[in-house]
Amino acid sequence: MNASTQAGTSLLKNKVYMRVYSAFATATFGDWFDTLAIQVLVGYRWQASPLMLALIPVSIALPGILLGSFAGVVADRLNKLKLMRMCDLLTALLTVFVLFAPSMVWLLPLLMLRAAISTLNVPAQQSMTRSLVREDQLLQATSLNGIVNQGSKIAGPLLGGFALTVLTPQWCILINACLRGCSYLLLLTVKNNEVGQVSSDQDDKEEQVPLRTMWKEGWGFMLRSRLLLNSMLFGLIGALAIQMIDFQFTSLFRIIAPAEESMLGWLVAATGVGAIFMIMVMNKMNRGTGYGWKLGTGYALIGISVGGLGLLQPGVTSLPVLLLGFVLGLGNGMFMITFNYCLQKETPPHMTGRVFGIQSTILSGVMIGAPLLGGMLVQAAGPSRIFFNFGIVIALIGVLGIAFGRVLWPKEKEMTDSIAEQSVKVKVMET
Helix, strand or coil, X not given: CCHHHHCCCCHHHXXXXXXXXXXXXXXXXXXXXXXXXXXXXXXXXXXXXXHHHHHHHHHHHHHHHHHHHHHHHXXXXXXXXXXXXXXXXXXXXXXXXXXCCCCHHHXXXXXXXXXXXXXXXXXXXXXXXXXXXXXXXXXXXHHHHHHHHHHHHHHHHHHHHHHHHHXXXXXXXXXXHHHHHHHHHHHHCCCHHHCCHHHHHHHHHHHCXXXXXXXXXXXXXXXXXXXXXXXXXXXXXXXXXXXXXXXXXXXXXXXXXXXXXXXXXXXHHHHHHHHHHHHHHHHCCCCCCCCHHHHHHHHHHHXXXXXXXXXXXXXXXXXXXXXXXXXXXXXXXXXXXXHHHHHHHCCCHHHHXXXXXXXXXHHHHHHHHHHHHHHHHHHHHCHHHXXXXXXXXXXXXHHHXXXXXXXHCCCHHHHHHHHHHHHHHHHHHHC
């Protein structure tokens, strides 16, 4: 019997899911300690150029391009619980190596190896969630995952910023390694037979299908699903613009707050507050409403915030930074929860790992060229001007998403038969 059917109406009563969720929360919290520490270390202590800063997301994204869709197949094929344990253990080990990196020459390859492990962990975690919760609990599960991601943006940078005032960035990196180890220990408390018979039966069926066939089926299903394909393309277009400036916040804050290393942490924390607020609001909204206006509004709010940051002048106080960070969080929370919920809801459980693996491949592809181009633009024209211009571009993408929402994302009733038909075709191919 599936664990989710024993849980009653509240997802919080699903003890197996909550242990997996706690492990995910612990690991995510540590990642934000690590992310802030690396940005401060490279941007403020090593005084890296905008182009060198752009190489960080490129090194993180490259494994996703090469391994993303294959990792999704592996997540659908192998034991997801064992895969998540292995990923936590290896990530903790690689983070210890990052701790001792003396320069960018050492740091970038280590970040690349660690990102390669994450390409396996993300689809495994999403697929595990899909097998542990009921259909009517998907939005709640997606919201809980979002609260962890955004909540860690509040606590991680705040505690990380405090730690940086008395310790070195290496201490924050060490904290991440320890928290990854704790995540591994939490997953050890989950037994294979607790994951659910439905998941086990499906894993047995998948083991009979060749990896190449499963990989082709994943891409085929996504390309034939109009709703999923449009969601991926819309996310891709927006990500192209966002990734131009995503790792240039350090370049911007070195100009507007050169003596305030913690200001970037305050921005990230405010973003987390805004995102959690939006997630709580969306969890109470009608789930039957269309995806278009939510995804479009999310991008519009992100664009407004990014453009506003580009208008800030040197010596700015923390208040406008916090306000713009809050708006950025509102947009980020609305977009990411809607996007992930869409992928979860419109994908059959046995295809979830493959679809999220494809998502990783597509979005990682954006992070190869966009950050490098953004770094060159910032180096040539300055961060303020680039942030303002790209803020306008992102906002316009959001407006277009709202205007054409009914065309790109037809109502759920119109798509039900199509999704069911695609699922049947895939199952027939598997048999």
